[in-house]
Amino acid sequence: MKVAARALSIALILLSLLMGMLLLTVIYSARRIRIETPTVKSELTDTGTRLIMEVPIYNEGFHDITDVELRTDIVVELTGDVIATSTSYLPMVAKGGEGRLVHVVEFDLTEIARNERALRALMLNNTNLIVVASLSLVYAYMFEISLEANASSPWGAPMSGLVMALEPPGPGEDEITAVLSFANNASFGYNFKLEALNELGYSLGNSSLIYVDPGASFEEEAITIPINTALWTGSGSIRVHFFIGRACLALEVMTY
Amino acid sequence: MNGRDLAVEVLKRVVKAAIVGALLYAFFYMIPLLALALIESGFLSGLVGGQVPPEVVRFLVEGLRLEELITYTAAVLIFFTVAATLVEGTALAYAFLIGRGLAMAFIWICVTNGGVFSFTLASLSGIPMKVTVNAERFVVALACIGFLDMGRNAIKAVSWACERAGREVER
Numbered sequence: 458m459k460v461a462a463r464a465l466s467i468a469l470i471l472l473s474l475l476m477g478m479l480l481l482t483v484i485y486s487a488r489r490i491r492i493e494t495p496t497v498k499s500e501l502t503d504t505g506t507r508l509i510m511e512v513p514i515y516n517e518g519f520h521d522i523t524d525v526e527l528r529t530d531i532v533v534e535l536t537g538d539v540i541a542t543s544t545s546y547l548p549m550v551a552k553g554g555e556g557r558l559v560h561v562v563e564f565d566l567t568e569i570a571r572n573e574r575a576l577r578a579l580m581l582n583n584t585n586l587i588v589v590a591s592l593s594l595v596y597a598y599m600f601e602i603s604l605e606a607n608a609s610s611p612w613g614a615p616m617s618g619l620v621m622a623l624e625p626p627g628p629g630e631d632e633i634t635a636v637l638s639f640a641n642n643a644s645f646g647y648n649f650k651l652e653a654l655n656e657l658g659y660s661l662g663n664s665s666l667i668y669v670d671p672g673a674s675f676e677e678e679a680i681t682i683p684i685n686t687a688l689w690t691g692s693g694s695i696r697v698h699f700f701i702g703r704a705c706l707a708l709e710v711m712t713y
Numbered sequence: 714m715n716g717r718d719l720a721v722e723v724l725k726r727v728v729k730a731a732i733v734g735a736l737l738y739a740f741f742y743m744i745p746l747l748a749l750a751l752i753e754s755g756f757l758s759g760l761v762g763g764q765v766p767p768e769v770v771r772f773l774v775e776g777l778r779l780e781e782l783i784t785y786t787a788a789v790l791i792f793f794t795v796a797a798t799l800v801e802g803t804a805l806a807y808a809f810l811i812g813r814g815l816a817m818a819f820i821w822i823c824v825t826n827g828g829v830f831s832f833t834l835a836s837l838s839g840i841p842m843k844v845t846v847n848a849e850r851f852v853v854a855l856a857c858i859g860f861l862d863m864g865r866n867a868i869k870a871v872s873w874a875c876e877r878a879g880r881e882v883e884r
Binding site for chain 1 (some may be wrong): 843867
């Protein structure tokens with residue numbers, strides 16, 4: 458029994474030394490990890506923008522870095538909707554080595570269009586886009602570390618402060634006149650057209666295509682929509698079709 | 714044992730316990746707290762090859778709650794070890810040593826919040842950053858050391874009891 462107790466004592470001393478050494482080397486090594494400024498490339502896609510970030514990680518410490526995961530969420534501040542999520546993963550950065558984490562953030566307008574609340578907020582309201590970035594990794598196979606940061610950037614709405622009044626067709630007329638006021642606070646230009654629908658959802662007609670420059674504003678601009686009077690029911694809605702790049706987005710903006 | 718011998722024995726034990734207590738106090742409380750104060754004041758920066766970033770200092774002090782950890786560890790260690798030294802040669806001494814292992818494991822788990830530390834870096838390029846360190850595996854390993862200490866002292870207690878019983882039988 459004495460031998461067992463002695464063996465346990467030795468094991469205890471060795472374990473304590475091991476844990477102490479591990480802690481010291483982890484603290485020392487953690488200071489020798491360099492995560493350099495990412496290089497960011499942006500490219501336009503058919504329906505939005507793609508950001509490609511390359512994050513160089515230099516591990517000059519004594520322990521391996523494993524399970525490096527970078528996740529970014531883009532959130533519309535006004536509604537709290539997540540409009541883009543991307544995750545990238547690097548299995549390992551060995552000690553003394555380097556790794557490159559390639560992270561692709563895709564801002565796809567057609568994807569956003571699936572969430573009508575977010576689309577409405579983005580098209581009609583100036584708000585902030587919050588980028589929530591979280592990086593997680595396992596260090597020395599023992600310490601799970603996660604870093605989370607938020608950054609917000611202002612978003613200018615393409616139809617900010619939209620006010621629309623409608624003049625219904627008079628007797629014998631076959632067009633609706635929409636009087637619009639708004640400002641394009643977005644950094645890009647776009648085309649749009651108005652579509653009138655009746656209460657059953659049938660299209661009555663479309664206006665011609667109108668181009669809006671970045672920073673342009675419309676003050677009580679009258680836009681006529683030729684309609685098929687046979688389908689006119691006296692009530693319905695007006696839909697705006699945005700053409701941004703090759704993306705086409707539709708949004709109901711008023712009912713009459 | 715007459716009264717004088719008893720007094721001498723008690724005095725011996727008290728002196729021994731006081732020395733053990735003072736050594737533990739110095740090594741497990743004074744020196745770690747001094748090191749922590751030096752890290753906070755930036756005095757140790759030269760030794761680690763450059764300025765210790767304030768974020769790292771904040772992580773050590775606020776994130777890891779090192780001061781609390783040092784205080785509780787030292788208190789448990791000093792109390793149980795001094796008590797065991799005072800009652801050395803009795804079954805109670807082993808009970809204190811077993812209790813020390815259990816208390817150490819408990820303290821490590823409780824004070825470190827199960828090994829999960831969270832804190833916010835005030836500013837990194839102007840953006841606040843929430844940092845979470847999950848050191849569960851490390852804390853479990855430390856707790857295992859406490860349990861191992863318990864086991865060792867339990868074996869020692871059984872061994873001591875067996876030897877004592879053997880001596881009684883021989884007598």
